[in-house]
Amino acid sequence: DGGITQSPKYLFRKEGQNVTLSCEQNLNHDAMYWYRQDPGQGLRLIYYSQIVNDFQKGDIAEGYSVSREKKESFPLTVTSAQKNPTAFYLCASRETAHNSPLHFGNGTRLTVT
Amino acid sequence: AQSVTQLDSHVSVSEGTPVLLRCNYSSSYSPSLFWYVQHPNKGLQLLLKYTSAATLVKGINGFEAEFKKSETSFHLTKPSAHMSDAAEYFCVVSDQNSGYSTLTFGKGTMLLVSP
Numbered sequence: 001d002g003g004i005t006q007s008p009k010y011l012f013r014k015e016g017q018n019v020t021l022s023c024e025q026n027l028n029h030d031a032m033y034w035y036r037q038d039p040g041q042g043l044r045l046i047y048y049s050q051i052v053n054d055f056q057k058g059d060i061a062e063g064y065s066v067s068r069e070k071k072e073s074f075p076l077t078v079t080s081a082q083k084n085p086t087a088f089y090l091c092a093s094r095e096t097a098h099n100s101p102l103h104f105g106n107g108t109r110l111t112v113t
Numbered sequence: 114a115q116s117v118t119q120l121d122s123h124v125s126v127s128e129g130t131p132v133l134l135r136c137n138y139s140s141s142y143s144p145s146l147f148w149y150v151q152h153p154n155k156g157l158q159l160l161l162k163y164t165s166a167a168t169l170v171k172g173i174n175g176f177e178a179e180f181k182k183s184e185t186s187f188h189l190t191k192p193s194a195h196m197s198d199a200a201e202y203f204c205v206v207s208d209q210n211s212g213y214s215t216l217t218f219g220k221g222t223m224l225l226v227s228p
Contacts, residue, residue: 041220102147102157
């Protein structure tokens with residue numbers, strides 16, 4: 001079955017450490033997205049990529065970095081510069097047409113202490 | 114610029130009664146609209162989408178939504194709630210802007226279903 005795989009489901013880190021969240025899709029979608037979800041705040045866009053080797057900052061990119069070396073993969077690194085990294089992170093992909101829906105992974109819950 | 118307003122942060126219904134989750138949008142272009150559902154600690158699942166075809170859209174699990182351009186609304190309904198419908202619901206708008214697509218999410222509506 002086609003879909004998006006995020007790993008791990010739960011991740012624990014100490015403050016000051018960088019951590020990388022994995023996102024892989026086999027839907028052959030060009031566009032991929034990272035969202036952060038906090039209670040009561042909905043989804044906020046961190047980074048997105050419309051094509052391999054290209055990506056753009058979203059609304060809350062500070063303290064995060066991404067790469068898009070392969071069409072299937074869009075890893076997110078949460079750096080030590082991110083002030084409040086504890087959150088639920090969602091990866092999504094879609095075809096580039098504006099009427100195409102997003103397909104989501106099951107998320108990674110990151111806890112930093 | 115586009116925006117989405119989900120008019121209720123929480124909606125409570127009894128099992129077997131109708132569900133209405135309200136969404137208003139603004140968009141400078143012909144929008145596409147989506148409703149998603151999220152169960153705890155899960156990703157978002159697409160319920161239905163409007164993409165300028167029929168204004169009444171049927172989705173999965175008995176949900177449907179009606180696009181009303183004059184009211185700039187896209188409310189989600191279901192005739193009879195099940196306990197399994199308890200979840201958070203998100204309304205999303207997408208339009209073509211400057212040659213690429215942008216997506217805007219509502220803040221979400223938590224649906225509570227009591228026995």
